[in-house]
Amino acid sequence: MSVIIILLAASISIALLFLVAFILSVKKGQYDDEKSPPVRMLFDDKPKHSNESPRSDA
Amino acid sequence: MxxxxxxxxxxxxxxxxxxxxxxxxxxxxxxxxxxxxxxxxxxxxxxxxxxxxxxSENPGTNQKIRVREGKFAFLDDEKIAGVLISFKDEEQAHITFYLPQIHCSSCLWLLENLNRINKDILSSRVNFERKEASVIFNYKAVSLRQVAEILTSIGYEPHISLQQLKQQKTSFDRSIIYKLGIAGFCFANIMMLSFPEYFGIDASERGLQLTFRSLNLLLSLPVFFYAASEFYISAWKSLKHGFLNIDAPIVLAILITFSRSVYEIVSGSGAGYLDSMSGIVFFMLAGRVLQNKTYAHLNFERDFTSYFPIAVSKIEHGNETTLPLPDIKLNDTLLIHNNEIIPADGIITRGKAFIDYSFVTGESDPVEKQMGEIVYAGGRQTAGNIEILVIKEVMQSYLTDLWNRSDIKSKERENEHSFVHGLSRWFTWILFSIAFAAATYWYFHDSTKIANVVTAVLIVACPCALYLSNTFTNGNILRRLAKNKLYLRNSTVIEAIAGTTHIVFDKTGTLTEANKITLSYHGKFPDIHTNACIGALAAQSNHPLSKAIAWEMATEEGLLVEKFKEYEGAGIEGTVDEKRIALGSAAFIKAKTGFTVPHKDGVFVAVNDNYMGRFSFSHQYRKNLVELLNVLGNKFPMTLLSGDNDAERENLQQMFGPMASLYFKQSPEDKLKRIKDLQQKGYKVLMIGDGLNDAGALLQADAGIALTENSNNFTPACDGIMEANKLQLLHKFIKLTKANRNIIMSAFVVSVIYNIVGLSFATSGQLSPIVAAILMPASSLSILLITYGFSNLMTAWYGLKEH
Structure with a gap:
């Protein structure tokens, strides 16, 4: 019986972690713009001939 | 030709x-x-x-019309800059520009690499959906004006309007997303913790059972008190207005489920229905999120302030200074540059105005105004610079007045209600009678079961299924329409369009293409060489009609225009390749050739003092317009309200059919009144328009759709925004909105079947948690499948784009 209680506590706290992660990501505005992040990700993988110039990814 | x-x-x-x-x-x-x-x-x-x-290939936007140098001089004004800059410390300043030109991944890449153009731009970040770029720059090394000018120089001219002066930062309301997340979390965990109960937990493990139940209760608290508050608020609001909407019975069901579950768990008599309750709250919130999906790049509430510039040039003692728009006073002298919007009513004191009022009045031809004449706010100056003396402040001008008059309907709209609410009321009454019947039955057989049965009936049969089918179908149809470039403000517009019984069109910019002028020539045809000479002469003038002529004429290299002379308000003349050519008004040509021309309108041409012919201008009708009007004409009475003159009456009557009424020279107020008249006759009016001159009519109509050449452009306040080249699909859009109601109904019928199954358990007094737990998600899922499947099917059926 006690094993189940421990498992329960573990599972709910992991789920809680994800809930907190979700809420934080919403708060940071990750869902406000769904179009640019997937495109932006591709740019950095494509160093052409201009690597020496500094880029800001801030 | x-x-x-x-x-x-x-x-x-x-x-x-x-x-x-x-x-x-x-x-x-x-x-x-x-x-x-x-x-x-x-x-x-x-x-x-x-x-x-x-x-991306050819990613730029056309730069034919250059931005005037010094246009952003107003950004040097501390006061204006202060409003626009969102954050400032010793080293850097943050500003967000609205850049309507953003459209592809190249834009994104370039705008995020601004620091390669100027190292004092520390970083820049694009929000693609909002078409905004947030720029952080070192304001000691580069001024705000310079930043704006750098953006302009690479083809991204920031749009800075009066609206930004008074704008409160529009923050996105995320609370419903939090609610959805929390409801989902609680629902999943309660479900998991309820499994032992479903499979019959051993009575010997009482301690464990108690743990599970109390944990369930604990988890249901955020759902009941926080996540479901969405429904309490909306139910309470409608009750206050003396109206029973669909949220009210839902709230009743939530309340009863929760209190019965608490009672069961506390008294130890059962496990309650917390899993069903949190599940239904989760699904309903999901439906709501889907239905309320907004289009960040569109604005349905624009007023005149988003058209007006933030500042103008004022002439004071011969010097040009920058003046924020709200500070314009009577008797100020303003300098209006070419292509700028006139911000306040005024008298022209210098220069000659050639004003395009098409946006305000719908008149297609620019109007000429001489010194001393009055020009009205909202017009766009199209030929050179002028100075005006302000005679009315911005907030009292003709245009603003129009705007204030047209917000008549927004209040009435709140009371419009969807058929879903009526249906839910019927549903609730039927439910109450079933509950009452069951109660009477059990009163005579086993009166201890009454409370049990009545609550079970109310739990099973809340109209949440109807709610779900409504929100999911609406959300789905909204997205299907958006795929086809018709963006609706919210889901009530779907029903408004479906209920249309009369369609009203605007002409200029709606039936005709906004920026295309068709030129036709009547008279003696010049040979190709003369043709090119006329073109070369016309190219010398900045007059919009000259430009249009130059554009259409043949070209030939090496043509020189000599003795060019422009007579303001009359015409131009010059010698090209030894041909004396004159282009201008009827009076101008008469003076040159002595020939009395047979027409009044148009531009006349004479070569070597001989009258050649006349150019007339007309706007081009949109593609497939005749087909569209034919299809619509078979189903709906139609009206045309044009601000333009009736030169095209016969042509239009033929297109609209003999039954349609056509009105010309309609002022914005006339348009509004016509719509009201139609509504008084009992019609549900769908208005299709585009400019500010339709703003009142668009608001007054039961559904007002604004056309736009591309969704970056500005549209007046309306219920829907449609890309202009999709106008030909209008009849299909109307069909799809009508299908919306049928889809909701069929999903509802299926859910009623589930309800009947559930009720048969409930009335017989044996609704076990597991039955409820299976019925609830099963009915929700089938509703989802039905609405999704049917709306896709209908979209494909009508030949509209699905993905």
């Missing part, structure tokens, strides 16, 4: 992808349609930013 004489070159501009005509310029082996495009290329080339052209 003249058009045939025009040389056709097939090369396209490396920057903007438009076809290059005779004005093409070449540099570094690349062809550009105009100097503007070439300049952008050169700037990018210098900064080694030519990857811009590698990411």
């Amino acid at each position: 003249l058009q045939q004489a025009k040389s056709i070159s097939k090369s396209i501009c490396y920057h903007c992808g438009e076809y290059c005509d005779s004005h093409a310029v070449k540099t570094a082996g690349k062809v550009f349609c105009c100097e503007g495009c070439k300049m952008v290329y050169q700037i990018l080339n210098e900064s080694d930013l030519c990857d811009y052209y590698a990411i």
Whole structure:
């Protein structure tokens, strides 16, 4: 019986972690713009001939 | 025809992808349609930013119309800059620009690499959906004005309007997303913790059972108190207005489920229905999120402030200063540059105005105004600079007045209610009678079971299924329409369009293409060479009609225009290749040739003092318009309300059919009144318009849709925004909105079947948690499948785009 209680506590706290992660990501505005992040990700993988110039990814 | 004489070159501009005509310029082996495009290329080339052209093909926007130098001088004004800058410390300042030109991944890449053009721009970040760029820059090294000018120089002119002066930061309301997340979390965990109960937990493990139940209760608290508050609020609001909407019975069901579950768990008599309750709250919130999906790049609530500039140039003691728009006072002298909007009613004191009022009144031809005449706010000056003396402040001008008059209907709209609410009321009454019948039955058989049965009935049969089918179908149809470039403000508009019984069209910019003027020529046809000479002469003038003529004429290299002279308000003349050519008004040509021309309107041409012929201008009708009007005409009575003159009456009557009523020379108020009249006759009016002159009519109509050439453009306040080239699909859109109701109904019927099954358990007094737990998600899922499947099917059936 006690094993189940421990498992329960573990599972709910992991789920809680994800809930907190979700809420934080919403708060940071990750869902406000769904179009640019997937495109932006591709740019950095494509160093052409201009690597020496500094880029800001801030 | 003249058009045939025009040389056709097939090369396209490396920057903007438009076809290059005779004005093409070449540099570094690349062809550009105009100097503007070439300049952008050169700037990018210098900064080694030519990857811009590698990411997407011809990613630029056309630069034919150059932005006036000094346009952003107003950003040097501390007060204006202070409002626009969102954050400032010793080193940096943050500002967010609205850049309507953003459209592709190249834009994104370039705008996030601004620091390669100027190292004092520390960083920049694009929000693609909102078409905004947030720029952080070192304001000691580069001024705000310079930042705006850098953006302009690479083809992204920031749009800075009066609205931003008084704007409160529009923050996105995320609370419903939090609620959805929390409801989902609680629902999943309660479900998991309820499994032992479903499979019959051993009575010997009482301790464990108690743990599970109390944990369930604990988890249900955030759902009941926080996540479901969405429904309490809306139910309470409608009750306050004496109206029973669909949320009210849902709230009742939630309340009863929760209190019965608490009672069961506390008294130890059962496990309660917390899993069903949190599940239904979760699904309903999901439906709500889907239905309320907004389009960040569109604005349905625009007023005149988003059209007006934030500042104007004021002339004071001969000096030009910058003046924020709200500070304009009576008797100020303002300098209006070419292509600027006149911000306040005034009298022209210098220069000659050629004002395009098409946006305000719908008149298609620009109006000429001489010194001393009054010009009204909202018009766009199209020929050179003028100075005006302000006679009415911005907030009291003709245009503003129009705006204030047109917000008549927004209050009435709140009381419009969906058929879903009526249906839910019927549903609730039927439910109450079933509960009552069951109660009476059990009163005579086993009165201890009454409370049990009645609560079970109310739990099973809340109209949440109807709610779900409604929100999911609406959300789905909204997205299908958006895929086809019709963006609706919210889901009530779907029903408004479906209920249409009368369609009203505007003419200029709606039935006709906004920026295309068709030129036709009547008279003696000149040979190709003369044709090119006329074109060369017309190209010398900045007058919009001259420009249109120059555009259509043949071109020939090496033609020189000599003795060019422009007579204001009359015409132009000059000698090209030893031909004396005059272009101008009827009176001007009469003075030149002594020939009395048979027409009044148009531009007349004479060569070597001999009258040749006349150019007339008309706007071009949209593609497939006749087909559309034919289809619609069979089903709906139609009306045309045009601000323009009735030159096109016969043509239009033929297109609309003999039954349609056509009205011309309609002022914005006339349009509004016509719509009201139609509504008083009992029609549900769908209005299709575009400009500010339709703003009142669009608001007054039961559904007002604004057309736009592309969704970056500005549209007046309305219920829906449609891309202009989709107008031909209008009849299909109407069909789809009508299908919406049928889909909701069929999903509802299926859910009623589930309800009947559930009720048969409930009334017989044996609704076990597991039955409820299976019925609830099963019915929700089938509703989802039905609405999704049917709306896709209907979209495909009507030949509209699905993905």
